[in-house]
Amino acid sequence: MLEEILKIVSKKGSNSLQDIAKKLDISKDLLLQMIEDLERLGYLKLIEGECSAKCEKCSYINSCVTTSYNKIWSLTEKGFKLAEKS
């Protein structure tokens, strides 16, 4: 199932957590666990915000990653290669 996640992600440039969970028929929690595993192994990378603005004054607090409100992971080269292999 782990490699299926990579395959789904590599095919379609952007994917929502909900989308993938629905495709694999698993809960969001389980999916998050697998994503963390893939992240630990280097197939996905958690994108961390490098923002210098102060969050309280920022307009985009709802969309921003640094408030850890929304997480975004990107597929690494290693992940792309594995997705292509299978």
Place this chain on the structure above:
Amino acid sequence: MMNDNLLREKKKITVALTGQPNVGKSTVFNIMTGLHQHVGNWPGKTVERKEGTCKFNNYVFEIVDLPGTYSLTANSIEEIIARDFIIKNHPDVVVAVINAANLERNLYLVAELILLGVPVIVGLNMIDVAISHRMKIEHKVLQSALGIPVIPMIATKGIGIKKLLKSIEDIYEKKFLYKPKIPSIREDHQEVLERIESLIENETPEPYKTKWIAIKLLEGDEEITRMMKEKLDENSWKNVHEILYKHEDAYLAVASGRYDWIGRLTRAAIIRPKVGQVTITRILDNIATHPFWGFIILIGILGLIFWLTYSIGAPLQDILDQYLVQGSSNLIMEKLIGAPNWFKGLLIDGVIGGAGTVLTFIPILLIFFFIFGFLEDVGYMARAAYVMDRFMHLMGLHGKSFLPLFTGFGCNVPAVMGSRIVESRRARLLTIMLAPLIPCIARIAVLNYLTPIFFGKLAPMVSWGLVALTLIILVLSGILINKIFFKGERSAFIMELPLYHIPNFKTIVIFVFNNLKSFIVRAGTIILIVSIIVWLFTILPTGELETSYLAKLGKYLTPIGRVVGFDWRMILATLTSFTAKENSISTLSILYGKMNENGGLAYILKNTISTSSALSFLVLQMLFIPCMATVVTVYKETNSWKWTIFNIVFLLVISTIGGIATYQIANIFLT
């Protein structure tokens, strides 16, 4: 007598207590052992070891509390202690305490535990927390799916402990049909697993099991790998190592097998709530993120934003323009009739002309940012970013960049600043480079003023066409810049969309205020200063525009102007747009006719400038270097002269090419 002897000797059952941290394992341990516990250390380690006894029926349970671990890898002391105890000391029963509210995560440990060959009982603890999360766990379903006992408990209230003890007894006395369904390795690696098993079969040291060792080797477990390397002879190890090397990613196969197992178990046993924020979000998103309908809805909503903004904002802008700008200029003309011309000029053309810009656009920006902020807060903008993501990918960006870029339709300054939310530096840079290509309301004002003059009824079509052209060029530029400077990195993302929620008025107001502030303060101050400077260059050294320094520059550039169909006045108008985009209009009116006869200007323009020149003027204006305020913001956000200058040069080049192309092509068709 036989019975007396049996009664006198209580049977001893050794129990190992395992579980992830924070599942209530200690509570269970304490209830079971009470005061009969002893704390020490694991031999040779600093990790705490707790053991105790518990009397139940005719038994004495010797309970060891193993360190809490998330899994049984070789990565930490705690994990090694836990698995060593179970493998080497071989307790009679292992109790895995798990948190019912976090069932899926906790089951990963159970997946590893049942491989060890010791009977496992699942203590399904914290049922009350699961219920408060509105989760229902069918423990009987789970039990039959797992093939091992599942005992629901609320340890903090002492509920379920007795049942747990009874279950331990039943397992020990083999009264429970213990048939664990063990997770298997993913299909495509089954053969590899068997091959390794056959290679190490004879050399597996007691008390380890061959299958477990083989799986650990495939997982790349350090401790086991080291152990087997020493145990096996050189040749055998070489064979094993070869297989392991060829299947570096076998860990994924092992883990996948476990996740499949967990998925199957939980699908059947967990029932989640059907109401609330989560479901509303899911239903709405079925449409909002739909590959086709989602896009249509986005276009619809964007269209609505523009329609509302301009239908409410434009009239307000006209009112402000009439009463505030014109009104104050007239007032100054009246009251300062005796003052020197240069002073009146400074005030009217410089200060009011500059500040007037800022002030009249406020109503439009207010409405624009308010609607945008509302959609942001409700959570829709994250969906917009998601839907646009597909297109952003062409440029090597991802959906998030869409948000700041879209605010560029209001003003480029907050758009450049908003790029802060884009995570990677590369994507952020690219977003900033492209933001000035978004037509801000000032540029749209120029369009709206000039197109009716030259194209009459066709004006809206021409305007839309030019906006579309600009956006196409934006996408092409993005693709180009991404390929050249960022080697066209391929990218794919997973994003978590936030739940829709009821908008918070205060948050929206702060959003509007922040964006408006960056426009007024940043843009306003710089526009004002540059307005005055440019005004200076329009009157020095003679006091007449036609012979000023700026006019000299315009006349000097006439040869270039010829290729794009501009005369020196149009060149001048383009140069002054550097202050603020709509200054090009005021400059044209100064140069072609009197300031206060707007009707007259239209007539003059129509009859002096050819349609192809007008068209190329518009195209060039749309693609030209941004106003000074934007340039300053680009510098501040990129912190790099290199990129700021690149931005200016890039826009200069494409606007010139655009102008030349438009003029030459238009000439062919229109003459």
